[in-house]
Amino acid sequence: AQSVSQHNHHVILSEAASLELGCNYSYGGTVNLFWYVQYPGQHLQLLLKYFSGDPLVKGIKGFEAEFIKSKFSFNLRKPSVQWSDTAEYFCAVNAGSGGGADGLTFGKGTHLIIQP
Amino acid sequence: DGGITQSPKYLFRKEGQNVTLSCEQNLNHDAMYWYRQDPGQGLRLIYYSQIVNDFQKGDIAEGYSVSREKKESFPLTVTSAQKNPTAFYLCASSRGQGFRSTGELFFGEGSRLTVL
Numbered sequence: 001a002q003s004v005s006q007h008n009h010h011v012i013l014s015e016a017a018s019l020e021l022g023c024n025y026s027y028g029g030t031v032n033l034f035w036y037v038q039y040p041g042q043h044l045q046l047l048l049k050y051f052s053g054d055p056l057v058k059g060i061k062g063f064e065a066e067f068i069k070s071k072f073s074f075n076l077r078k079p080s081v082q083w084s085d086t087a088e089y090f091c092a093v094n095a096g097s098g099g100g101a102d103g104l105t106f107g108k109g110t111h112l113i114i115q116p
Numbered sequence: 117d118g119g120i121t122q123s124p125k126y127l128f129r130k131e132g133q134n135v136t137l138s139c140e141q142n143l144n145h146d147a148m149y150w151y152r153q154d155p156g157q158g159l160r161l162i163y164y165s166q167i168v169n170d171f172q173k174g175d176i177a178e179g180y181s182v183s184r185e186k187k188e189s190f191p192l193t194v195t196s197a198q199k200n201p202t203a204f205y206l207c208a209s210s211r212g213q214g215f216r217s218t219g220e221l222f223f224g225e226g227s228r229l230t231v232l
Contacts, residue, residue, distance in 0.1 A: 009156065032219050044206065044223040051218055090158060094219030102166070103149055103174060104219055108158040 002027040002095045006107035013081055014115050021076040021110050023091035032094040033074040034104065035065055039087045047089070050074065061085070086114045118143045120224035122207050127229050129194075129201075137192045137227045139207035146212055148190035149221065152176060153204040162205075165190055194229060202231045 007022035025031065035047040048059025055067040065076045074091060088111050092104040120141045129135045141148065147166045151159040161174030165184040179198025184190055194201045208221040
């Protein structure tokens with residue numbers, strides 16, 4: 001079974017700092033990769049996704065992620081964070097043998113706090 | 117507006133009682149899912165269904181039951197056999213079945229269950 005590891009459970013940054021959240025997965029085959037965000041009091045929403053093609057994907061609100069197949073990684077980055085980026089971030093992978101519809105495996109999440 | 121509606125948002129239950137959480141979607145998605153979210157644990161898959169009248173156990177199905185009598189609806193029952201039911205429950209859906217699906221999930225706003 002696949003697993004997803006997020007390296008940092010809590011991250012505290014000041015506004016305008018650069019952000020990188022680590023995500024590694026364990027599966028040797030073809031994967032679809034996702035980052036979801038959960039803002040305080042709101043539902044989970046998709047930040048960005050990778051299916052194939054260019055390994056550098058851009059998402060909403062200035063976020064991007066790079067898929068490095070050799071490292072089994074899909075790290076999330078943002079050059080300059082804002083206070084409104086305070087949220088919980090989840091990395092997820094779909095690599096089921098039954099195809100895409102047997103659910104995503106999520107990491108444990110990273111709680112990001114941006115200090116003004 | 118298309119989306120996923122979960123009800124109730126907050127639910128209190130006494131020990132030993134079963135409770136059913138509702139999930140309805142009008143996105144015309146084939147697959148539906150139930151996840152449980154606990155602090156520091158990320159999201160864990162309880163059950164999923166790729167088609168009406170069919171569903172599969174996820175990673176933590178014990179103490180839960182589901183039904184899928186209509187494409188739009190996927191209710192979750194938390195039974196008295198679930199040892200630690202207090203949690204935040206998320207319903208999700210995705211387009212397509214099997215290998216036609218990319219795995220991208222669309223989430224409802226969640227139901228918070230507290231057992232007293």
